[in-house]
Amino acid sequence: MSVIVLTEHAQGSFKKKSLEAVQYGAKIAAMMGTSVTAVAAGNVSNDELQTLGAYGAQKVLHVADARLDNFSSRAFTKVVLAAAAQEGAKVIVCLHDTTGKAVAPRVAARLQAGMVAGAVGLPDLSSGFTVKKNVFSGKAFAFVNITSDVKVITLMPNSSAVVKGEGSASVEALSVSFDDQDFAVQVQQVSKATGSVPLSEAELVVSGGRGLKGPENWHILEDLATSLGAATACSRPVADSHWRPHNEHVGQTGGTIRPNLYIAAGISGAIQHLAGVNGSKTIVVINKDPEAPFFKAADYGVLGDVFEVLPRLTEAVKKFKANN
Amino acid sequence: MKILVCLCPVPDTTTKIAFGDNNTTFNSQGVTFIINPYDEWYSVVRALELKEAGxxxxxxxxxxGKADAEPVIRKALALGGDEAIRIDTDSNDPYVVAAQIAQYASAENYDLVLCGKESIDYNNGTVGGMLAELLDMNYLGFVSDIKVDGNNVTVLREIDGGDETDSCVLPLVISCQKGVAEARIPNMRGIMAARTKPLKVVAPAAISSVSNIVSFEMPPAKTGVRMIAADNMDELVSLLHNEAKVI
Structure with missing residues (x-):
């Protein structure tokens, strides 16, 4: 019996959200009186694998096959299934991101296991195995009880703070037999925004709406994002008008995010937009319309013209950073 | 090439969410149901484009779904499509939904199965991946462009902080999001034609659920916005640091 966690890395360094997932798995393991085993695929150094011990992993199973540096849902599913079989896993944790959302359902279907997609808290074991998740795109939560023997969870990034502890994990090689079909997906080209913070795991997000009037004005928002070390996002009309790429669109039909700080500039706050961001811990709304519905969902509001307020806020942040 | 498109009826995006029976059921009274936008705008329309292109x-x-899902399927048929299938059962368990569809699809030899990246009600996004596993197909999720050339499919797929161009041979399951196609509105001819198109009602297979929703909860209401003067951004920064403790 154990808990296993599928980790993700970028060029051999574990992503922050994977450290969060390992810690989440360790907490579940502690509740169940068992241990957590992390699973890593592809090229990762032994030193890096051992660091997962500081987040609660006693053991790391490593499938070093270089073909796994490209993502394949079939191959990664086999990796998780092999690890789960070896460890007698009762709980399998993946991330609620493009990797986990492609692997976990396959694993769950193969094991006929119940699954909670997008968990935002630890399971409640007092009567079954009940996990809280977002539903209606963040407008509500549901408590889902998994009734199968094995449980599969995808964890929403930024659901809990990541705390580095002590310890080093033992690393074991895991061998998995693949077939050609597992690597039938050929990666032709990868394009990534370099240097920026990925939106899904960003703790600080600065977001713009139609109030910015056009893509040529986005630099004032980006200046603020840079001064804070924040990711940028946008509302649906902005993505629909191709002012910003679609992957920045947050809201009911875009991404759902839950950063510590969400600053909305020139976004009125339609119910569909709020659905994607109301899990944010603190919301700041900057708008010149006092009737903007977003003010009702905000913690802090600034009534004013974004073209004046944003540069002032950027200056204030720079001043704060210089003194702290 | 035979395409199967999976549809999910969901409450309209402007619905004010409410729960009944001591927060254990979704209150659907007065709620308008629509086809899940990811299914309708992208999966259905792209499938129709591929049919139109030959x-x-x-x-x-x-x-x-039960019989009350039929108006929503008829709407999809009005956009196009040759026939519709309704598996006559209702479940909030994504495994049950996927296994029911897989049961039907396995006898039909579909080359391409399309679904939306998630439904906007329970936000699971799991049916596509589960179907791929149950049908022993490859799966490409969160796709924003689909090109088909003979037996070969090339997609643009969302990854962390960017996207990736992947190619793979059929059969495949693909989950669609914005970019795959442009939303269409059914025309009168389509609406008339949809009335007479076959809508098969299939008895469900015996599949036990492995999860269930116990209860719902609304997020805590905000305690009220604190307004900051537009010329005092130092105060906002100070509050974000000292009070909200987020910077």
């Missing part, structure tokens, strides 16, 4: 020979639409 690439696809048949487009089937499938949903798992």
């Amino acid at each position: 690439t696809a020979t048949a487009v089937h639409l499938i949903t798992v």
Whole structure:
């Protein structure tokens, strides 16, 4: 019996959200009186694998096959299934991101296991195995009880703070037999925004709406994002008008995010937009319309013209950073 | 090439969410149901484009739901599609939904199965991946462009902080999001034609659920906004640091 966690890395360094997932798995393991085993695929150094011990992993199973540096849902599913079989896993944790959302359902279907997609808290074991998740795109939560023997969870990034502890994990090689079909997906080209913070795991997000009037004005928002070390996002009309790429669109039909700080500039706050961001811990709304519905969902509001307020806020942040 | 498109009826995006029976059920009274936007705007329309281009020979639409799901399927048929299938059962368990569809699809030899990246009600996004596993197909999720050339499919797929161009041979399951196609509105001819198109009602397979929703909860209401003067951004920064403790 154990808990296993599928980790993700970028060029051999574990992503922050994977450290969060390992810690989440360790907490579940502690509740169940068992241990957590992390699973890593592809090229990762032994030193890096051992660091997962500081987040609660006693053991790391490593499938070093270089073909796994490209993502394949079939191959990664086999990796998780092999690890789960070896460890007698009762709980399998993946991330609620493009990797986990492609692997976990396959694993769950193969094991006929119940699954909670997008968990935002630890399971409640007092009567079954009940996990809280977002539903209606963040407008509500549901408590889902998994009734199968094995449980599969995808964890929403930024659901809990990541705390580095002590310890080093033992690393074991895991061998998995693949077939050609597992690597039938050929990666032709990868394009990534370099240097920026990925939106899904960003703790600080600065977001713009139609109030910015056009893509040529986005630099004032980006200046603020840079001064804070924040990711940028946008509302649906902005993505629909191709002012910003679609992957920045947050809201009911875009991404759902839950950063510590969400600053909305020139976004009125339609119910569909709020659905994607109301899990944010603190919301700041900057708008010149006092009737903007977003003010009702905000913690802090600034009534004013974004073209004046944003540069002032950027200056204030720079001043704060210089003194702290 | 035979295409299966999975449809999910969901509450309209402007619905004010409410729960009944001591927060254990979704209150659907007065709620308008629509086709899940990711299914309708992207999966259905792209399948129809492929049929119009002569690439696809048949487009089937499938949903798992009771009779009250039929108006929503008829709307999809009005957009196009050759026939619709309704598996006559209702479940909030994504495994049950996927297994029911897989049961039907396995006898039909579909080359391409399309679904939306998630439904906007329970936000699971799991049916596509589960179907791929149950049908022993490859799966490409969160796709924003689909090109088909013979037996070969090339997609643009969302990854962390960017996207990736992947290619793979059929059969495939693909989950669609914005970019795959432009939303269409059914025309009068389509609406009339949809009335007489076949809508098969299939008895469900015996599949036990492995999860269930115990209860719902609304997020805590905000305690009220604190307004900051537009010329005092130092105060806002100070509050974010000292009070909210987020910077």
